[in-house]
Amino acid sequence: MAQAPVVTDQYAILAQRLQTLTRVMTTNAPIAQTPKQLVWTLNKAKLYRYVPAASHEERHRVPLLLIFALMNRPSILDLRPGNSFVEFLVQRGYDVYLLDWGVPGPEDKNLKFDDYTLDYLPRAIRKVKTLSGVEEVSVLGWCIGAILTTIYAALRPDDGLRNLILLTAPLDFSNKEKLTFGRWTDEKYFDVDKVIAAFGNMPGEMIDYGAKALKPVENYISNYLKLYDNLDNPQIVEAWHAMNTWIKDTIPMTGAAFHQLIIDLYRNDRLMKGELLIRGERVDLSRLRANLLTVIAEGDHITPPCQSESILDKVGSSDREIFRVKGGHIGIMVGNAAHTRTWPYIERWLGARSK
Amino acid sequence: MSEAEAGNTNQSDPMETFREMRNAYLDLWSKNMIELVNSEGYAQASGAMLDNYLSSLAPFRETFEKTMLQTLQQFGLPTSVDFAGLAGRLTNIEMRLDDMDAKLDRIEKLIVPSQQFNELNAKLERIEKLTVPSQQFNELNAKLERIERLTVPSQQFNELNTKLDSIEKLVMRSRSEPIQQKTAPVAPEAPKQTAAAKPPVQTAPVRQPGGRTPDAVQRATTVKPTQPTARRGAK
Numbered sequence: 070m071a072q073a074p075v076v077t078d079q080y081a082i083l084a085q086r087l088q089t090l091t092r093v094m095t096t097n098a099p100i101a102q103t104p105k106q107l108v109w110t111l112n113k114a115k116l117y118r119y120v121p122a123a124s125h126e127e128r129h130r131v132p133l134l135l136i137f138a139l140m141n142r143p144s145i146l147d148l149r150p151g152n153s154f155v156e157f158l159v160q161r162g163y164d165v166y167l168l169d170w171g172v173p174g175p176e177d178k179n180l181k182f183d184d185y186t187l188d189y190l191p192r193a194i195r196k197v198k199t200l201s202g203v204e205e206v207s208v209l210g211w212c213i214g215a216i217l218t219t220i221y222a223a224l225r226p227d228d229g230l231r232n233l234i235l236l237t238a239p240l241d242f243s244n245k246e247k248l249t250f251g252r253w254t255d256e257k258y259f260d261v262d263k264v265i266a267a268f269g270n271m272p273g274e275m276i277d278y279g280a281k282a283l284k285p286v287e288n289y290i291s292n293y294l295k296l297y298d299n300l301d302n303p304q305i306v307e308a309w310h311a312m313n314t315w316i317k318d319t320i321p322m323t324g325a326a327f328h329q330l331i332i333d334l335y336r337n338d339r340l341m342k343g344e345l346l347i348r349g350e351r352v353d354l355s356r357l358r359a360n361l362l363t364v365i366a367e368g369d370h371i372t373p374p375c376q377s378e379s380i381l382d383k384v385g386s387s388d389r390e391i392f393r394v395k396g397g398h399i400g401i402m403v404g405n406a407a408h409t410r411t412w413p414y415i416e417r418w419l420g421a422r423s424k
Numbered sequence: 425m426s427e428a429e430a431g432n433t434n435q436s437d438p439m440e441t442f443r444e445m446r447n448a449y450l451d452l453w454s455k456n457m458i459e460l461v462n463s464e465g466y467a468q469a470s471g472a473m474l475d476n477y478l479s480s481l482a483p484f485r486e487t488f489e490k491t492m493l494q495t496l497q498q499f500g501l502p503t504s505v506d507f508a509g510l511a512g513r514l515t516n517i518e519m520r521l522d523d524m525d526a527k528l529d530r531i532e533k534l535i536v537p538s539q540q541f542n543e544l545n546a547k548l549e550r551i552e553k554l555t556v557p558s559q560q561f562n563e564l565n566a567k568l569e570r571i572e573r574l575t576v577p578s579q580q581f582n583e584l585n586t587k588l589d590s591i592e593k594l595v596m597r598s599r600s601e602p603i604q605q606k607t608a609p610v611a612p613e614a615p616k617q618t619a620a621a622k623p624p625v626q627t628a629p630v631r632q633p634g635g636r637t638p639d640a641v642q643r644a645t646t647v648k649p650t651q652p653t654a655r656r657g658a659k
Contacts, residue, residue: 111522112515175504176511192522199529249462258471260478267478267485282461286454294450298443370458 086300093296098310101144103156105167109196113171116193118200119155123162129423131231132164132201134194136214139185140276140322142315143169146211148403149311157412163423166197178269178324183348185326186221191228198229207232207419208359212372212398213322213330216240219380220340223357224350226385232422233359233386234415237372237398241379242338248373249283251335261331265324273319283370312403341379354383361389362418364401364411371398390418 109116121128135155137143146167147155158165168190173180197206206229210218215238222230245251253259264271281288299305322330339345345352361384365374374393381389394401394411401411460466496503502510 109522111518112511174511176508178508179512188519192519192526195526199526252462252464252467253470255467255471258467260475263475263478263482267481283458284454285457285461286450291447291450291454294446 089300089306090297093306093310093313098149098307098314100149100311100314101147102150103147103153103159108200109193111189111192113173113177114189114193115169115171116196117167117169119159119165119167121164122159128162128164129420130203131205131207131423132166132197132203133158133207133209133419134166134168134197136168136208136210136218138211138213139170139326140213140273140320142318142320143167145315145399145403148315152308152311152403154402154407154412158416161416161420163419164201168193172320173270173323175269180323181325182217182220182329185217186224187348190217190221191225194228194230205229205231207234207423209234209236210238211236212239216334216340219354219357220345220347220352222359223352223354224347226356226358230359232362232419233357234362234364234419235377235380236364236402237366237369237377238363238380239334239372239376241341241376242334243341244375247375248335249370250279253279254331254335256336259331261328265328268324270321270324271327273321276322277319280371341383354380355385357384358386360422361386362415363391364415365391365393366396366398366401367393368396369398
């Protein structure tokens with residue numbers, strides 16, 4: 070007779086777990102909640118300004134512009150309240166702006182790095198300067214966003230860029246042995262023209278598959294088992310839910326930009342060699358003079374550390390620094406290490422250079 | 425449930441051993457898979473798969489695109505190429521608008537000083553009005569005029585003048601008729617007429633136009649009309 074309630078309880082727990090699992094797998098978590106306002110648009114790109122938490126007198130003088138990759142949403146920078154890099158910076162008195170590249174349509178397939186770095190970025194930065202009333206600006210670029218900001222900083226060194234922070238920046242493509250993406254996209258196996266001719270833009274699902282396939286067991290199996298094991302822990306479930314909402318919201322990369330990424334960078338390493346041409350203008354990294362902080366994730370499978378280290382030897386900045394963090398490509402900015410190490414370090418570095 | 429409670433639940437979970445074994449197996453599997461996807465063989469295989477997929481897709485895609493293009497052209501409808509061109513033009517217009525917006529911002533910044541000047545000027549005018557309020561000025565002016573009238577009342581002046589004239593006549597008569605006694609009744613008036621040190625005998629013959637003595641003329645000219653005029657001018 071004593072067995073009956075136990076069995077009932079077990080069923081109730083199981084039902085509750087299934088309900089949680091269904092909710093997490095089929096719904097989107099509320100992400101990117103920090104209050105912001107749209108201040109500028111160009112084609113699909115949108116520039117947001119976060120509502121400052123500090124008064125004008127208490128704020129850091131130099132505004133900060135965040136630039137994420139082309140093939141994912143930038144909401145990873147503002148994942149959820151209490152776990153948001155944007156919120157962290159706003160609360161510490163920074164005037165924070167975010168450039169969202171938007172979702173390119175078939176009509177945007179010809180957009181190249183040239184357009185992003187010479188049409189979109191300079192105008193967005195100009196708007197930031199106008200709105201903040203300051204002629205200097207700090208820029209944080211992450212992943213492909215770091216490539217774009219580096220190219221821009223080298224091409225337009227007199228545009229008022231004071232501080233440049235590069236997160237997991239894939240800039241050096243010389244070490245072919247360590248680049249799994251490089252191996253997959255080698256000209257022997259991968260016909261980039263054929264792919265672009267077929268799809269126009271590089272589909273987000275394919276890019277997502279490529280990123281996940283670097284660690285297939287973790288991404289396709291362990292990740293879900295971790296959720297299942299912790300279905301009774303609301304903190305872990307909600308964090309997982311928010312992260313999954315961001316991961317599955319992939320966006321395509323414009324065909325021309327993807328072509329440049331493969332041909333100019335992965336195959337020929339033109340940026341580091343000083344051979345990259347943007348609208349006929351050679352990108353000379355020695356012209357980059359902004360204060361530079363490069364953040365490297367030691368466990369990064371997408372951008373191995375060797376891709377971000379050598380930039381320091383190439384730039385003309387007198388103030389340059391490398392900061393290494395344990396963690397993965399995304400984990401360094403949203404995991405536990407983010408709160409305790411990455412964010413405070415970036416904030417201190419930037420704070421000292423934003424007066 | 426707190427993290428500590430969650431930890432206790434896990435410890436008492438009979439599946440814990442199974443989980444540990446499972447995780448160990450997954451770790452091993454993961455390492456092997458990472459090595460596998462990093463190999464040339466995997467790159468070659470995945471490249472071949474993608475190539476086959478694209479090659480098999482290409483004829484259908486090309487046929488579909490040609491058919492779609494012909495159909496749209498027959499109906500006079502815009503194609504995807506037309507839309508792409510239009511989108512490009514719109515983006516160019518957006519960029520030009522953005523540049524114009526930035527130029528306007530710069531112009532606005534330049535205009536601001538003159539606007540500030542106008543504001544400053546208006547403020548000064550307001551201050552000026554407050555400093556010399558016209559009503560107060562008018563009241564002050566009226567008061568001054570009243571004081572002026574009180575200082576030299578014309579009636580008194582006229583009376584005085586008449587008295588002086590009569591005294592003068594008496595003096596003249598006494599000179600022409602040598603009767604000394606007749607001058608006696610007007611003696612108290614003499615000090616008024618001659619003022620301080622001048623004896624009546626010296627002043628009497630010097631006649632001024634209008635029949636006044638020099639002293640009377642002097643008083644009339646210095647007191648009466650000049651003071652108010654001078655005050656008004658000062659204001």
